[in-house]
Amino acid sequence: MTITDRKTPPMSATSKSARIVIIGAGLSGSLAAVALSRAGHQVSLIDKHKTYPKQFRVEKIAGRQVDLMRKLGILDAIAAEATPFRDILNVRAGSIVDRSHDPHFGILYEDIVRIARAQLPTSVDCIIDDVVDIQTGPQTQQVSLSSGGSVQADLIILATGMADSLRHKLGISRRIVAEKQSISFGFTLASKTKQAAAFQALTCYGAGISNRIDYLSLFPIGSLLRANLFTFLDHDDPWIRELRRDPVAVLFKSLPGLSDFVGEIEPIDKVQNWVMDLSVAENVDQNGVVLIGDAFQTSCPAAGTGVTRLLTDIDRLCNVLIPQWLETPGMEKEKIRNFYSDPVKQAMDIEAMQMAHYRRSLTVDRSLRWGFHRRQHFARRRIASWFDRTRTRQATASYRADAG
């Protein structure tokens, strides 16, 4: 049953209670609720939206995210509705860099959240409401709802993404690490011809630093071709207006050689874009409340680490720390601090931040050092790919010789 179709009782000025109350049922909050309720904890999950709005966020699950989702017992449900692909053609300036072969799942964010919510056991009390206030303390926490009701709990998990108001009420600020660090674009394309595409998925890297494009990722969702374009443009660059007006013409002009790989394509929806500030929450060591996912730290979309971060948060918090915290009474800040100093969580947060800076430098840094690194990076990949192909050819030839 999902938070969408659950018969939520009309909110009145009632007071409810739960062991753990989770505010925000995006991916972080919904998965935390799944993990905790499956482990037998009494959970209330609150979100202001019955259905997650159509918003551009992560649209493919890959790499460590696949293993973490499997560990959290959510992968099969997502895989059942996603479009799987594994062969990716990577190109730059009109020629092939290499090919990668890893499991990926293409799926829109609103569908990922819908599926995550659908995994909630009926024991979870799902409340559709806007949380307007939070009172915290070493023993008991209380959240106030816009409808006048309230929920009391031992622990609050704040999974409100980039929304600021509840963090402000708690005196939690956001330290901006990099303002307007990246701009990402999402839109859908369709082939104008009946000819099948020569790739399952394609990554086209920016050919130089002048256009500030990191890469364009084209991948299937159902019968459509989804485009995620990651850039480090200034937010007021006129190029952005041009892209919105005529995405295909602007892509073909800015990414030389792309048209040779994709053939004739056309956009079938509007270009969505997102300007990302990299930020980390500060003053988080507080009684009774813990922040996860984007509520704690935002990630650069080009780095593709946001979901790995939030899954790591959930794994460490829900599977390791909360069971320990609930063994003794009270939810003092000394317990909460264990989460932010957890070595696995910290390593992932640092990695995500480093990867964000790396992608930006690789794309736009004009220094000699980065110019050298950029050339070396792609040259190394091309050489490794050449060795791979040669090894495969030799292995095939020797197999045929043995068989013949």
Ligand SMILES: Cc1cc2nc3c(=O)[nH]c(=O)nc-3n(C[C@H](O)[C@H](O)[C@H](O)COP(=O)(O)OP(=O)(O)OC[C@H]3O[C@@H](n4cnc5c(N)ncnc54)[C@H](O)[C@@H]3O)c2cc1C
């Ligand atoms: C454009 C873009 C592309 C991205 N691409 C990638 C990618 O390729 N790979 C990757 O790994 N990551 C990517 N990310 C990052 C990833 O999408 C996010 O890290 C992830 O969606 C964060 O989920 P969340 O649950 O923390 O926040 P959200 O999904 O924002 O959920 C927050 C929830 O809190 C609710 N809420 C807020 N305030 C209140 C309140 N007061 N009362 C009740 N409810 C409230 C909201 O309604 C919402 O449902 C991308 C992000 C963006 C913006």
